[in-house]
Structure formats: structure tokens, C-alpha cells
Amino acid sequence: MNWTWFHKWGSPKWFYQISGRWLPWLSAAAVLLIATGVVWGLAFAPPDYQQGNSFRIIYIHVPAAMLAQSCYVLLAVAGLVGLVWKMKIADVALQSAAPIGAWMTAIALLTGAIWGKPTWGSWWVWDARLTSMLILLFLYFGVIALGNAISNRDSAAKACAVLALVGVVNIPIIKYSVEWWNTLHQGATFKITERPAMPAEMWLPLLLMVLGFYCFFGAVLLMRMRLEVLKREARASWVKEEVAKQIEQGGVR
């Protein structure tokens, strides 16, 4: 197998150039997909026969929740790559992705709570899914706080990587134990998303929104990472040229 594609990621300059080419496409795809998905989901999808129109919150709740979970896995993968192959760009990815993941978790929790009011009659129920999302938010806070507390940049990245790996091993255990705890305490609750066979005009906009959220995540992650690369590599000559060019173009004073 040819590993050159992997080694290329070791070069910040290569990353900066390639991500600069990807960024406009990702942003455009994100805007297009989310705009279509929102309009379709809000105005054209049929109302749910049980929940009426409040179910339309699904089109942001589910994509945010999916993204929040996969973002934590990304943290752990980036952490592993950073620890094993000492790849700087993985460190950058880990610390740039953590705040975005936390924001997505917050969206999932908030929309879940707002959705809960008309469906369950209260803002918060200790439902297994909501509870595990809350714990996921705490796990994100842990990674962010640890990264901020350690002043040495490389140690901070390594420490966050270890924590993310420990967290990712624990997430399935936490998830199962919370589900078990939930069935013990209050029996089967009404499940938000598990419903027999959603019609296509309901799940197609959902699919668009999920894809749109992933593109959005990719675009924002690249934006954060590119800035971080510029800061870290400030001494390299290509970065000096790039910064000078950006200052010129942006008219920054």
C-alpha cells in the first residue's frame, strides 16, 4: 500500500494549501445543503401524525446529535494519530474540533429540551439519550479545560489526546449503563426518533441536513485549523509571505 498520502499530512504547508482549496467547496456545500434542508423540513415535509409540527425540530436535533458524537470519535482518532505518529496536524485538529463538538452537543441538548416541552410536557426529562448527551457535554468540557490549563502546547495536545482516548473507551460503557439505569427507573419512555418507517419526504430533508451539518463542521474545523497552523508556524517563510498577503488583501491595519 502506498502511504505517501498519509505522510503528506505531516507538512503544515501542504495542509494549508490543500485546505485552502477545499474550504470554498465545503462552505458552499454546507450553505446549500442546510438552506435546502431547513426550507424543505420547515415548509414542505408533512407534519407528524402524532406530534404535529413540533417534530420539525428533528431536522436540527438529530444532525447536531450525530455530529456531536462523531466529533468525539474524531478527537480520539486525532489523539491516537498525534500520540503514535507525532503528527502536529492531528494535535491541531484535536484542539480545534473540541469546541465545535461542545457547541453541537449544546445545540442537541437545547433543541431536545425545547422539543421535550410539547412532547413530554416538561423541559427536561431524564431520558437515556438526553442524559448521555449531557455527559458527553461534560466530557467535551473536560478536554477543553485540560487543553487550556496546560501552558506547554505539545504537552497540552498529548494530555488531551490521552483524555480523549480514555473518554472514547468509556462512552459505550456510559451509554449502556445510562440506558440500563433509565429502563430501571422509569420504564419505556416515548422515543423521539424511533418510529416505524418514516416516509421519504420526511427523511430526505433529514439526510440533507445531516450532510449539511457535516460539511459545516468540516468547513469550520478547517477555518480554525488554518489559523492555528499560521500561528504555530509563524517563523516559516511561507507563513510570513501568506500573512503579508492576507494583510494586504484584507486591508487590515
Added chain:
Amino acid sequence: MSNVFTLLVAREARLLFRRPAELANPLVFFAIVIALFPLAVGPESQLLQTLSPGLIWVAALLAVLLSLDGMFRSDFEDGSLEQWVLSSHPLALLVLAKVLAHWLFSGLALVLLAPLLALMLGLPGHCIPVLLMTLLLGTPVLSLLGAVGAALTVGLKRGGLLLALLILPLYIPVLILGSGALQASLQGLPVVGYLLWMASLAALAVTLTPFATAAGLAISVGE
């Protein structure tokens, strides 16, 4: 290899017995937290009995958390951690010895104190063996997981609060299983399933966390 292990446990024991206050503080904390709850929710014995499984486990969690901050602190300050990291023995094994010593002198004392406080909360006598079993299986997991957080934060000036933030979410499965087992035994339901799950968690923690702790120590020392 095993010689190093026993030597290290013995050394830890000697060091801990020189500072008895450090051993006693988490226990006193445990007792005080338990005593706070009747004052907060009222002395009604029925209510306290229903709440007791959760109260005991939350208090135990916090007491273990309190003892964690000092786990590697003095070794970090006097430079012995550096020797550990540089030594030819596998760091994970040394960590395991350290955590074992920590648990023997703080976790085990907690386990022994818990029945007394449980009886004060009105937990019936037939639940006490279950309480002991869950604590015996659960507190080592708490110490082992906590060691990861302690290792990651040992180099920081104010690591205590950060440690709580890092570790408490990871304690949730132990909390759920431990208090769940107690609740089941309160209602006269079988508890073997809970105990088996806790045992498998303990096995998982013993095998995996020393490596994460070792990595954390290497990072903290290298800074």
C-alpha cells in the same frame, strides 16, 4: 519484577502512615457528607432509607475524588516520578502498584466505614453485604480511573477542580451499577447481575487504565 511491585507497595504504605491526616481526611469528609443529607432533606427514616443507596455512592465518589489530588503530588514534587519514568521497569506496572497502595489505604478504609454510615441512614442489615461487595468492586475502579486524571493534572498548580471535571463523568457507570445494586437489594431483587457487571468493569479498569496513567505521567513529567 514482582519484587519491585511489592517494594513499591511497601514504600507507599510507609509514606502514607507518616501522614495519617491525609488518610483520615477523605474518611471524615465521607462521614460529614453523609451527615449533611439528613439535615438537608429531613430526618424522616423512610425517605432516608430510599435515598441511602444514592447518598452513600455519591459521598463515596466525592471522597475518593478528594483523595486523588494528592496521589502523585508529592512524588512529582520530590522528583521520584521522574525516576519512575526513566527507570527500566514498565511504568504501567509501577503505576498499578501505586494505585493499589492508594486503594488499600484510602479505598479500603472507606469500604469499612460505609456500613456504619449506611446503618445510620436506615439501610436494613441484609443489604450490608451487598453494600460491601459493591464498594469492594467499585472503589478500585474509582481509584484506577482517578489515577488517569491525577496523572494528567499533577503538573498543574490548581489541578484539583480540573481533576473533578475530568473524572466525575467517567465515574457514572460505577455510580449507576453500585447504587442500582443496593436499590435492588433494598427491594429484595437479585443483585448478582450488577455484581458481575461491576467485576467486569473492575477487570477492564485494571488492565487498561495503568497504561493511560503511565502515558499521562510521562506527559506531566516531560513538561
Added chain:
Amino acid sequence: MSFASFSEFLAMGHHGLYVWTAYGISLAVLALNVALPLLSRRRYLQEEARRLRRESQK
């Protein structure tokens, strides 16, 4: 189109408040996530521009 009129669309069958706050908050958070890196990039470039000017004056 599953709504007959625009006011019906806004009302969302009595759930308008919930649906619109959920969407509003989420879109605001998404916008914030775009704005934060843009702003910090701008701040960094400003700092760099100031530093470069200082150095050229010396």
C-alpha cells in the same frame, strides 16, 4: 407545501414558539461558530500587521 398560508406556517399548529426558538437558537449557534474563527483570524492579522509595522520602523 404542507401549509395553506404564511400565518399557518408561522403558527406551526400551536407549536410555533418551540419550533422557531429551536431553529433560531441553533442557527445563531451555527453563525457564532463561523464568526468566532473569522474574528480571531482578523485579530491575529491585525496583531501581525502592527508587529510588522513596528519592526519596519526600527
